[in-house]
Amino acid sequence: MASKIIANLIVIGSGILGRAVLQAYRKALDNANKTGVAHETINNIRRASKAMTEHEARQILGVSEQTSWEEILQRYDNLFERNAKNGSFYLQSKVHRAKECLEEIYKKNNQAPS
Incomplete structure (x- = not known):
């Protein structure tokens, strides 16, 4: 009870x-x-x-602040293709985001082509 x-x-x-x-x-x-x-x-x-810092983007692509835009594009193409063949989609997307981040910075400084 x-x-x-x-x-x-x-x-x-x-x-x-x-x-x-x-x-x-x-x-x-x-x-x-x-x-x-x-x-x-x-x-x-x-x-x-969504935000990626400039420092993180440069680390991902392996470039310095003195690197030209053409060199960044070459590095991007190399890493993007390497990850497309036998890498991971995650790394490939990080490489792409890093390029986008640096592209915005270089556009602001009028160093990147449109």
């Missing part, structure tokens, strides 16, 4: 606690949406996952 009452109290208590947690979560989401924090956080996560 006592175990049945304890079991009922546990079930009822967990139900109440579950509803309270859910209600608090919904309220937190509403507050985040009202202040724009949720939208800003999502944008920051997207930006951070």
Whole structure:
């Protein structure tokens, strides 16, 4: 008898606690949406996952800051083809992203052809 009452109290208590947690979560989401924090956080996560720094791009392609755009393209072609034949798609995409990153930088400096 006592175990049945304890079991009922546990079930009822967990139900109440579950509803309270859910209600608090919904309220937190509403507050985040009202202040724009949720939208800003999502944008920051997207930006951070796509962003590649110039330093990382140069490391991937194995070039320095003094490297000309033509040399970067040669290095890109070599690495891209090597990974296309017997490498991985992940490495191939990293090489491509590195070239895109450096291309933007060289365009800003008017050193890369259009």
